[in-house]
Amino acid sequence: MRAGLINTGTELLLGDVQDAHLAFIAREIFPLGLRIEERRTVPDTDAIGRTLAELLPGYEMLFVTGGLGPTSDDITRETVADLLGLELRQHPELLESLRQRLRLRGIKWAAGIARQADVPSGAQVLPNENGSAPGFYLKANINPRISSPHLFVLPGPPRELQPMFRKYVIPILRFLAPSSAIEQRIYKIAGMGESSVEEAIGEKVLAIPGIELGYCARPGEVDLRTIGKPEPIQQAEAIIRSALGFSIFSTADETLEEVVVRLLTKRNQTLATAESCTGGLIAHRVTNVPGASQIFVAGYVCYANRAKIGMLNVDRNLIEKHGAVSEPVARSLAEHVRVCAGSDYALATTGIAGPTGGSAEKPVGTVYVGLASAESETIAKKFFFSTDRETFKQLAAQSALDLLRRKILAPT
C-alpha cells in the first residue's frame, strides 16, 4: 500500500516548531508493513488544497496533520471537505463535549470553537482525549465521483496526535493493511555506548540470513532494533540476550523510570532522592510514571550548600574538606535522605552541570551518584559528561536510575 504524509503548519516552514510527526508515524506503521513514501510540509494557505489535490489520486493511504484548531488559519477540515465534495456537518456530541471541556477548565466560549465540532459527512470521528479538535478518517473513494485514498486527518500537537494514533488509527490500519509476518523487536540498553553495543553483537547478528539491524543512540540509552521474520528474530534474540544481559533494561518500549517503578512496586519497596546537579529531574521522571506514589516517598533538591546542610544534615566539615561535588558528599546525601524519608533506597547526585562552575580538578561535566539501601553498603560512582547543561542532567539522571535498577536486580 502506497502511503503519504502531508504536514501543514506555517510554523514548521518558519522553523518555529520541529516536526515530530514523520518519525512517529513511520515507526508506528512499520510493524504493519506500511512505509511513508513521501512527506510534504506546506504552510496554512491554499497550498494545503493544491498538495492534497496532487496527492489524492497517487496514494492508497494519506495522513494529514495540523490545521484543525479554532483559529482563522486552521483550514484543513474545510479544505478536505471541499476537495472531496463532502458537506461539513456539526456533530452534536462533539459540540457538547467541547462545551463540557471548556466549562471544566473555566475557559470562555469563543466564536471559532464550534468549528471543531464540524465533521465531513461520512467521516469516522477519531476522538481527541488530550485536546479539543478531533481527527477524522475518510475511507477510500468516500465520494464515489472522486478518486481518493484512505485519508486520516489528525491534529497538529504531538501530545494530541500520538495517543489518538495509537488508540484509534492503528486499529483501522490493522484492518486495512495486508497481514505481514515481518516483526520488529526493540532492545533498550543503558550503561553502554552505541559502538560497544555494535562490537558486542553486530557481526554475529548480521550473519543471520534475513535480519535487518538498526541502532538509535539517545542520551544515556541505545535502542537496538531487529527486523525480520519470526525465526531469524528468535536467533538474534538469543545472541543479543547472552551478549548484553543486564544492560538491556526493556524490550517492551518502557522508559528507565517505568522499569524502576515497576521493579520497586513488585517488591513493595520505596525510594527517596537528594538531587543537587540534576535539580529535580530524577524525581520528575519517577513521578511521570502512573502509580509512582506507591514507591516514591520524598525528594530533596538541595541546590545551595546551605540546603544540603539545612535540609539533610550533611556535615558542614565534609563539604568543606572534600567539596560539595565529591564522593563522600554523594554518599552522605544518599544516606541522610534515606533516613529522613524512611525509604528502602535513596539516590543522590552532586556535580557540575555548567556552563560555569568547573575547576581544573573538577571540570564541568563531573558528577557523583550515591545509592544507599537498607540492606547493603552505600555505593558511590563517578561519571563525566562533557556536554550542554540539559543533556548533562539527562545523562546524570539516567546513570542514577540505571545504578538503582542494577542494584534492585542484583542486590549483592
Add this chain to the structure above:
Amino acid sequence: MRAGLINTGTELLLGDVQDAHLAFIAREIFPLGLRIEERRTVPDTDAIGRTLAELLPGYEMLFVTGGLGPTSDDITRETVADLLGLELRQHPELLESLRQRLRLRGIKWAAGIARQADVPSGAQVLPNENGSAPGFYLKANINPRISSPHLFVLPGPPRELQPMFRKYVIPILRFLAPSSAIEQRIYKIAGMGESSVEEAIGEKVLAIPGIELGYCARPGEVDLRTIGKPEPIQQAEAIIRSALGFSIFSTADETLEEVVVRLLTKRNQTLATAESCTGGLIAHRVTNVPGASQIFVAGYVCYANRAKIGMLNVDRNLIEKHGAVSEPVARSLAEHVRVCAGSDYALATTGIAGPTGGSAEKPVGTVYVGLASAESETIAKKFFFSTDRETFKQLAAQSALDLLRRKILAPT
C-alpha cells in the same frame, strides 16, 4: 523569491532520524527576507529525480539535502547533473583533500570515495569543513537550454550542513536576495488559551494592511506571530501589547523558567519549591536555566502525606480536615517551604495527576498552586487540567511559574 527544500534520505522516512534541516534553514534565511514555501522528504530512490524535475521549474531557489556520500544509495549528485544536462568532472583539489583527510584519520581508501570529488560543470564548490562530501551551488539557468532555479546541494548530516550553510551559503544568499524589510515578531503568552488570544486581538490586527498573523499552541502557552514590514508590525505591536499586557511573558524566544530566573536574578531574590503533584518538574525546569544556582535555594518533592508533614511541618490536622489536595494545604506548603529555605518566594503544588486517585469532589486534574512571599499575603489558586499525566504536570508547573512571574512584576 520562491524557495523550496528537498530532504533526501530513506532513514528520515523510516523514522530512524529526526529531520533538523527545515527548522535550521528556515531560521537562517528568514532575516534575508526568504522563506521556504514547501518542503518535500523523499527516499534515496528515483523519487529524488522525479521530485527535482517537478520543483525545478516552479521555484527561484531550491535547497537539496543528503545523498552526497560515498555509498551506493548516495545518488543526489548524479541525479542533479543528469537532470540539468551537466557533465560531472573530477575536481583535483577536492580529491587531494579527501585523500589527506582519510590519511589523517587512518581510514583505508575505498572505491566509492572518489565520487565525492565529482562536481557538475559550472558548479561552485561549497567546502565541507566537518565531513568528506562537499556541497555545491548552481546558479539559475546554468544550462541555458533548461530552466532551473538557484540550486544549493548540501550534505545530510546537520553537523556538516550547518557550518557550511553559515559560512558559504549565507554570503551567496545575501548577494541573491533582494534586500527586504520583512520582520517577524513572536509574543509568548501564558495564562490565556488560543481562542481567547484570537478574540482579544485577531480582528483588529488583521485589519492592518500587510500583516500576517499566526498562532501556535503549546502546553500552557500560546505563541503569537506577526510578519510584515516595520510599520504594520509596529501598529500590530501597539494593539497586542495593550490587549494582552502582562499575559505576554517574552518577545525574545525565552521559556517561562528563563524569564523567572532572569527577573529574580535582576532583583537579587530567591525561590524555593514544595512540589507534590508536579513531582520535581518546577525545580527541574528552573535548574535547566544556566545561573539558576543564584536564585534557586531548595526544592522539596513531598509526594507522600508523611513527607508533607515530616519535611515541611505541615499540620497533620490541616491535611485531615481539608485533604492533601486543598487550598489550605497549598498555602501551608508554600509558607513552610519559604521559611525552611529562607527564600524570598516559595511555590507549592498539590493536585491529582491521575490516571487514578480522583473523587467526585476532587476529580483527576484538580490542582492548587500556592505562592508565598516575604512581603505580601500568600496566594492560592485552583486550576483544572483534564489531560494525560505528563501534560498535567507541564500545565501545573507552567501555571505556578506564571503565577510567580506575575507576582514579581506586579507585587501588589
